Amino acid sequence: MSTQRETPTSTPAKRRILGPCSVVFTAANTGSWRLERPQLDESKCIRCGTCARSCPTDCITVSRDGCPVVFDWYYCKGCGICVNECPKNALSLVKERGEH
Amino acid sequence: MPFRMFDGNGAAVEAIRMARPGVIAAYPITPQSSIAEKLSDCVANGQIDAEYIRVESEHSAMSVCVGACLTGVRVATATSSVGLALMHEVCGVTSGCRLPVVMPVVNRSLVAPWSLWCDHQDTMAERDTGWLQFYCGTVQEVLDLTLCAYRISEHQDVLTPSMVCLDGFFLSHSMQKVSAPTDEEAWDFVGPYVRRNMYIDPTDVMFVNDLCPTSEYTEMRYQQKVGFERAADVAREVFDEYGRRFGRRPCTVEKYLLDDADIALVTMGSMSGTAKFAVNELRRQGVKAGLLRICMFRPFPAGEIREALKNVPVVGVVDRSAGLGAAQPPAATEVSAALRGAGCRVFSFVGGLAGRDISDGAFKGLYSELLDVFEGQAQSVNTWFDLKGDPMALREVDIIC
């Protein structure tokens, strides 16, 4: 029986593409735009998920246990739709930096 | 090889049929219409196994070709005149995305004035769109060059679309004797379409033709430039192979009695046959006249043209385009540039617009002007030839007092 080779028998081939096309899936740090951020009042949150469904950047995760709502601040643009749509007024928009 | 009778449009359809496109999109325009009709016939009767998309414009015809070609099938369309002008925007997408579309263009004037007839203003307006351009002299060449264009355009190092230009009515509607390969021979030559560059494939994702930043645009144009440079070599290789297989070698330029010529005309397209006839007559009279026909205009075979004409003292270039506002019309500009410093004197002729026949008499007149320059009896020529009467007085109306 042959043993497992430690090195691959072929190297992954590179292919050149001529002309315009995008081939690398990336993400911009849109969180850097934020002037205001949503703030959660955990006592009011019923974990309904409305904020997550309403988020244009899809950066909100609602979980059944632990912290009910997690924002990905790398992407949250601070638009405030989640605040506006929250049926329990559990979210509010606060200035990104306190001194503003 | 048996001879068959085709008009230019029929020969174009025959070549397309032999290349087995998978998607065809065409919009009718005089004098291209019979190509759109015959292709739909071929699909309807099963001679071509293709999707025929009956588009609502030439713009959409080329757009369909772009989309379909990106999925990895050979595509077909054809157009003419204002149809090509409408297509212009998408022609740039085709070449910029390196899609090797082959398109017969039936040459016809642009508008205004309205005209249905032949000149080269439509394709000359597209000469810098990033397409290869071949100008056919005969119906036989329509077939030969269309078949060759697939091989050249689709070559890995070229990946550049082709316009196979045929003069409206003079070629498109003129029945000529054509020697055609069998379907099997043609297929063996052209071969199946292979996607070699960008594609749209849900299982292997890329997003084509997204916004290109300034930092990359110049490089992508450079890639196209390299494609054109390789196209010149590839065209010669493909023409050689075609010649070996079928006994006729298409050419980038055709040289006729140039070796000892004192004067020569440069022509393109169907006018060249008449010009040769004039050359023969002049030769019989002892005038050392010659002719060079440009068959491949993009990439422009400057080196070959220089080599062929460098020893001809007086050269005249016949443009079937007005070249309004230019120092010289398109072909003359290119030939002059190719002959820069060679010592020949290059003059420009403009005529044959909107289907006006360039007769043997007209050609003899052009040679006579060149001869006057050669013999020192004139310093220049009349660029616009065969003008009728006083062009400025074409319309005169009574003034209402």
Added chain:
Amino acid sequence: MLKMMAASKGLVTHGVSSCQGCGIELIIRNVLDVLGEDTVLVIPPGCAALFSGTGPEAAVKLAGIQGNLENSAAIASGIAAGFRHQGNEHTTVCAFCGDGATVDIGLQSLSGAMERNENILYICYDNEAYMNTGIQGSSSTPLGASTTTTPAGKPVGSKDLIQIVMAHGVPYAATASVADLGDLRRKVKKAKGIKGCRVLHIHCPCPTGWGYHSSKTIELAREGVDSGAWVLMEYENGRVKLGRRPSKLGHAEDYMKLQKRFRTAVGELTAQTNERIISRYEYLEKLERLGGE
């Protein structure tokens, strides 16, 4: 192969440079979530072109092409034909275009594709002006709305795209809105399962162009639906089916006053808008009744 340099929950990157509160972002995420991986996109230049990427950087995990402004339906037709010729009848070919690319410059190619009943899904996100070029008026801009080319308010109303679509007799067409993302997803799912030319016309509020705070995008869309300024409906097999009846039909004041673009449209123009809304809704109701008979 697409090289993955970022993680995302769905098929669209989380970090894309659309404005804060952009309705398109909500729409495209939901649309692609329903359509799934076996989808290719045709996106014309415009705001949605942010999702076709820049340079080597892609913003979606899908194959696609950025076409020209006026030929999305034709390019999509070509892709669908290419797939069909190669035996692929399953991939959804989706054109995702703004109102300018649809009702103005792209109407001809869309009309052709609808007439030929091409197997494509054509989605028009309608933010009622050319937003990407700087808020110029389109034929979808409503009566009285101020844009950079209708600074005194648009003197005429908008084209009725869904009726133009219905006149082509396509197998399925519907309007939707970011006001009701569940309804939108249901319609996308339904459209996905139908063969032929399907058209979705989706109302897409734009904070930048309409002049309102970015948090109000969904609220504004709701006001639009409630007032009848945007009518939710479906067209299937020649029959019109209206969505829930607008609760404040013919009272677009609340909807309009939330937006700076209507600041010049007061009094007479608001009354005219309300009249148009009511007469259009009544006409659509008649169409619905005709289908029911």
